[in-house]
Amino acid sequence: xxxxxxxxxxxxxxxxxxxxxxxxxxxxxxxxxxxxxxxxxxxxxxxxxxxxxxxxxxxxxxxxxxxxxxxxxxxxxxxxxxxxxxxxxxxxxxxxxxxxxxxxxxxxxxxxxxxxxxxxxxxxxxxxxxxxxxxxxxxxxxxxxxxxxxxxxxxxxxxxxxxxxxxxxxxxxxxxxxxxxxxxxxxxxxxxxxxxxxxxxxxxxxxxxxxxxxxxxxxxxxxxxxxxxxxxxxxxxxxxxxxxxxxxxxxxxxxxxxxxxxxxxxxxxxxxxxxxxxxxxxxxxxxxxxxxxxxxxxxxxxxxxxxxxxxxxxxxxxxxxx
Numbered sequence: 460x461x462x463x464x465x466x467x468x469x470x471x472x473x474x475x476x477x478x479x480x481x482x483x484x485x486x487x488x489x490x491x492x493x494x495x496x497x498x499x500x501x502x503x504x505x506x507x508x509x510x511x512x513x514x515x516x517x518x519x520x521x522x523x524x525x526x527x528x529x530x531x532x533x534x535x536x537x538x539x540x541x542x543x544x545x546x547x548x549x550x551x552x553x554x555x556x557x558x559x560x561x562x563x564x565x566x567x568x569x570x571x572x573x574x575x576x577x578x579x580x581x582x583x584x585x586x587x588x589x590x591x592x593x594x595x596x597x598x599x600x601x602x603x604x605x606x607x608x609x610x611x612x613x614x615x616x617x618x619x620x621x622x623x624x625x626x627x628x629x630x631x632x633x634x635x636x637x638x639x640x641x642x643x644x645x646x647x648x649x650x651x652x653x654x655x656x657x658x659x660x661x662x663x664x665x666x667x668x669x670x671x672x673x674x675x676x677x678x679x680x681x682x683x684x685x686x687x688x689x690x691x692x693x694x695x696x697x698x699x700x701x702x703x704x705x706x707x708x709x710x711x712x713x714x715x716x717x718x719x720x721x722x723x724x725x726x727x728x729x730x731x732x733x734x735x736x737x738x739x740x741x742x743x744x745x746x747x748x749x750x751x752x753x754x755x756x757x758x759x760x761x762x763x764x765x766x767x768x769x770x771x772x773x774x775x776x777x778x779x780x781x
Contacts, residue, residue: 557781564600569593572778576767577610580697580720581738581760582727584622586613587767594624602631604642612648617659619650628665640680641666658689675704684723695722710746715739728763736762742774750780 557568570593576583577590584590594608605627614620628642644663651659667680682697684690699718706713721735742756759771 566598566600567595568598568780569595570778570780572776574774574776576772576774577612578740578758578772578774580718580724581736581740581758581762581769583768583772584610584612584618587772588613598630602629604628604630614650616652618648619652621648621650623647623649636670638669639666640669644682658687661687661689675702677702690723693723695720695724697721697724712744712746714742714744726762727760727769728765730763733762736760752778752780754778 557566559566572592574590574592576587577585577592590611592608592610594606596604596606598604607626608624610622612618612620612622624644624646626642626644628640630638630640633639642665644665646659646661646663648659661684663682663684665680665682667678669676669678671677677700679700680698682699684695686692686694697718697720699716701714701716703712703714705711717737717739719735719737725735726733727736738758738760740756740758742754745753747753754774754776756774757771758774760769762769764770
């Protein structure tokens with residue numbers, strides 16, 4: 460069951476009009492530049508090339524691997540963990556990460572992950588518990604892609620026990636060394652029953668630019684949700700920057716992200732007068748095989764700390780791409 464503070468956060472989504480405060484943006488961009496400078500010592504070995512459609516990329520949800528082929532995820536069960544574990548273990552012998560459809564220009568890729576906690580922009584949506592996640596992407600050589608991603612949630616009347624994302628967009632190089640990724644994402648909660656916040660589904664367009672600065676890959680982007688009934692007829696903007704780079708002669712890569720949310724989703728704990736908060740994450744990925752990756756990360760926010768919700772946390776995950 461969700462704690463009382465979840466209800467407060469849901470009710471508070473209807474309280475304030477969207478305003479971007481200059482102090483938040485100045486703090487955001489200053490911290491982003493500091494991250495880039497502090498990572499300048501890393502060598503030229505970088506993370507795997509970012510794939511269109513979100514299989515391995517810094518995206519509007521702040522997640523590097525988003526995954527699961529289960530049609531109905533629901534509550535995490537022992538059989539679900541065993542089944543996913545079998546997929547992950549079997550992947551150690553699987554050589555291919557994606558499948559090209561001959562003559563069509565299409566590539567189909569998928570991924571599956573078990574994570575110790577589903578954090579959305581620093582806020583736990585699984586009540587600090589394990590979650591099963593996964594997705595499938597279909598990308599065309601022109602750069603256009605469509606995909607779907609899903610995660611188990613802590614069960615609640617408003618959101619149910621499953622989140623499903625449907626998205627489509629385009630990714631490609633717009634100038635030498637600069638890649639644009641832009642599209643539209645639809646958050647769907649098929650098991651939600653309305654609850655205090657009314658409808659739960661909403662749309663969110665996103666765009667990001669990626670480039671290489673010395674030994675690191677840098678991505679900055681924006682996700683903007685216009686006024687929708689599920690957001691209390693208010694809008695929300697999320698700005699973020701992420702950097703990643705590999706440690707020379709090792710299968711280890713490091714990454715960091717920082718983001719600021721302002722608007723209807725900018726007050727996760729319902730503090731009167733607040734409408735924005737900052738989240739950040741530092742992580743490391745270990746490429747066990749070509750398509751099996753173990754990850755550890757530390758995440759936190761500047762929102763008031765509530766246990767298993769907005770508090771700091773270490774996150775562990777094991778994911779496979781195919």
